[in-house]
Amino acid sequence: MQWNLNLIFKASVCCLTALCLTLGSTALIADEKGDKKGDEKKEAAKKEEPKKEAPKKEAPKKEEPKKEAAKPAPKKEEPKKEEPKKPAVTVKTLVTNLENPSGLAIQEGTGHVFVASRYGVYRYDAKGKTVDLEIAGYPTDVYGKGPKYNVGPLGVAFMSKDQLVVGDGSRPDGEELVRIYKVGDKPVAKWVKEDTAVQTLGPIKAGDKTAKGEGNFYGVAVGGGDIFITCNGDDTKGWVAKSVIKDGKAGPLELTIATKEATNVDAPVAITFSPDGKELVIGQMGEMNVANDALLTFYDPKTGKLKKSLKTGLSDIAGLAYSPKTKKLYATDFSWVDTTKGGLFELKIDGDKVTAEKIVSLDKPAAIAFDKEGNLYLTAFGTQGKDPEKSPGSLAIIKAGL
Template sequence: MLRSCQFATVTGALLFVALCPLSASAQVKITPVLEGLDNPSGLCIHGKTGHLFVATHPAVLRVAPTSPAKKFVEVDAFKTDIYGKGPKYDIGPLGVALLGEEHLIVGDGSLQDAEELVRVFKIGANPPTTPTAADNAAFKLGPIGPGDASAKGEGNFYAIAVGPKAFYVTSNGDDTKGWILKCDIKDGKPGNLEPFIATKPLVNVDAPVGITLSPDGKQLVVGQMGEVNIAGDSLLCFYNPDDGKLLKSHATGLNDIAGLAYSPKTGKLYAVDYSWVEPKNGGLFRLDITADGVKAVKIAGLDKPTALAFYKEGNLYVTVFGTVPEGSSALAGSLVKIAAGL
């Protein structure tokens, strides 16, 4: 049921939006792939092998989507940091993405801001016999320490979007800036990691987190999470990936957009809402862009989803933190699958 509609002003446009998600009429089947994961927060899929790479608190896992799924440790020996307001979570590696077929980009969350790195690891077609240690990356990008661009330095590299000429990383650190970082790619190798778009001054909302590129590569699409203790403040923002110019920004009515992905079959845009302030309202949403703004259509309820990725045939995978029962030491995280059709 819709809440009252409001006008929302954002840089570059005045948009009329319904600040409440709608529900999709069709139900989707959610199939567990792996359970008992430790705070899974990042996800990507190898286009050739179909292997999934899942960032969890202690390690990056490689998952072969067989039945049952087979789990391997790809990268380990990360340190631990703590993240959150209210509930606090142990975190390590965060965002993951493929750079070609032979390199895995991993955004760190295991150290202090101003010390964290974006690491790029060489990977093979098959799982490694021995995991690669976090310190043994092929390339180490950063850190971005305190300075003119960032008063505190940057860290918590949440998510990564890879284009043909550069990749982009959402970051946490200087809350007055809300940086998206950029790393140019030359001859398949990463260059320097640099601050690229200061989002907070442009849209007046904190925390870029979810990020992807539009199917034609012409727009950098960002989920501005907003404050975790404020409901309904997440934005969907579009930038020029070459010069960083803000193209448009829409209110969504969602609480905390954590991940974004386009369906390879339908071209539709999907988001996961972690929903810190109201976990029961979190889930998977389709974001329909209309002349009036964005309509968020709820596809499935999920307990603190963190990332999503489509495989080329259309199957969708989502990482979920879940909730640990009171008094339990069990790991509540999971990787789930929704069959092609979205």
């Protein structure tokens, strides 16, 4: 079932004119040539006295007909085994008319999906098939080169079952915030304002570490007792900020990993943890107007040290997630330069090589997240049509199987 959010909130939210977000095994080979022993036996030559015998007339020898070597029987060729065809991936749209939906997070226990879009944060209940506005009242900022998009809150992740971390994108760099909200198991009766957070982190203003101040907090990942947030303020640094969780509360937001200095590629965006929690995995989007420059990078979350940086052949990695069932890594490519090439990809890593295998084409995809059953949820900005009251921004699902 698809939901048009204009009808739900048009009367109650005067500022929301259109609810949309255009978001070998080592082979041991026996060496036989050194094991051959000279078995040749030399016999002592025995000398005998020559005897004279009358010469015998030998009968002419009959030549034996030569036997032709038996021709080997023709071998039957084994039929070639065909690779099993992968079933076609079906993308089912759950919610439409979201303006530029970006981050998403899944609540433990309820399985509710929280989605950040231009006007606020929504809750989608997969079982009840309902969608509700939870947090609103954000201002609006503009993001992008070439095509530019109106954005509000960006990244979201759960710090605990009832604590939602929201990264801001609605203000100028140096003024944006990271806020933590208390959310229950059920939708709120009426949406709350963005300033009702139980905790506010930031802003990160201009200073010695960042020339312009930090903002556009797109990616949020929680693990190992820390919150990590990707920043897009000072492009010469490409900072990732960190907050240490202590006694259930988030500590100050500190700049901790300068990804541009480590990789020579800017714009850290997508972020997640490896399945074992030992590596912080970050997608470097790179320049929006340059194709195929996106990197997949791995850091030690404790020290911030870069462990590996790999070229992907993708243009703009906007989402990263590991399947809880298969442990495979998936990414979305927004592909600013040529959005017809955007989509969902499986990233196959072999040593220092990454192969990006396209799973399905998507129109400006953003964040992805798996639930515990292995269903993949994703957001997509889509392409705006002529009607300003409608938006193609959507929340969709790919059923378990990846």
